[in-house]
Amino acid sequence: DAGVTQSPTHLIKTRGQHVTLRCSPISGHKSVSWYQQVLGQGPQFIFQYYEKEERGRGNFPDRFSARQFPNYSSELNVNALLLGDSALYLCASSLVRVAYGYTFGSGTRLTVV
Amino acid sequence: AQTVTQSQPEMSVQEAETVTLSCTYDTSESDYYLFWYKQPPSRQMILVIRQEAYKQQNATENRFSVNFQKAAKSFSLKISDSQLGDAAMYFCAFISNFGNEKLTFGTGTRLTIIP
Numbered sequence: 603d604a605g606v607t608q609s610p611t612h613l614i615k616t617r618g619q620h621v622t623l624r625c626s627p628i629s630g631h632k633s634v635s636w637y638q639q640v641l642g643q644g645p646q647f648i649f650q651y652y653e654k655e656e657r658g659r660g661n662f663p664d665r666f667s668a669r670q671f672p673n674y675s676s677e678l679n680v681n682a683l684l685l686g687d688s689a690l691y692l693c694a695s696s697l698v699r700v701a702y703g704y705t706f707g708s709g710t711r712l713t714v715v
Numbered sequence: 716a717q718t719v720t721q722s723q724p725e726m727s728v729q730e731a732e733t734v735t736l737s738c739t740y741d742t743s744e745s746d747y748y749l750f751w752y753k754q755p756p757s758r759q760m761i762l763v764i765r766q767e768a769y770k771q772q773n774a775t776e777n778r779f780s781v782n783f784q785k786a787a788k789s790f791s792l793k794i795s796d797s798q799l800g801d802a803a804m805y806f807c808a809f810i811s812n813f814g815n816e817k818l819t820f821g822t823g824t825r826l827t828i829i830p
Contacts, residue, residue: 644806
């Protein structure tokens with residue numbers, strides 16, 4: 603079975619631009635979450651989706667949005683990029699409940715210049 | 716709100732020796748889960764071990780074990796017979812069994828294995 607796959611692996615954007623990050627969960631996993639990991643820190647929760655509905659949102663501005671598709675894949679969108687949005691964006695998937703922990707992808711490294 | 720604290724930014728251990736990484740957390744809830752994740756340079760977060768708060772028995776996974784002290788809100792990770800492949804960032808994480816399924820992470824401990 604393939605793990606959690608994220609694309610692209612790296613990208614560079616200019617301030618003010620928009621970016622879309624993509625995530626495919628493990629087959630059978632219906633829950634997808636997004637985390638932002640700034641260099642030197644632990645990941646911070648951005649969104650959680652389950653069965654295409656938003657179940658949780660972290661303390662991030664409205665420039666951040668996400669959605670989950672019928673096949674349970676997900677997109678994270680960030681508008682009006684700021685230098686401070688430079689980070690590793692991690693996607694994680696799980697079965698119904700997270701009691702057994704999330705499985706993470708290898709992330710997308712976003713650099714804003 | 717829950718918080719997770721890892722007070723050791725860096726640790727090092729000789730190969731084949733034992734090392735303990737510390738983690739404390741703060742919560743008013745009684746039903747939750749605790750995890751240790753490993754993040755090697757490949758960036759992927761790998762689940763090392765999990766602990767259910769309502770279980771008193773400490774979790775063990777091969778060379779990895781935890782010391783879970785619920786009253787003290789402490790959750791340390793012991794790595795026995797350290798191997799070169801154990802070198803990574805280690806993150807302690809908390810998740811409540813209620814509300815949104817959000818993992819709260821600590822700031823991490825960088826573990827170096829000395830050959």
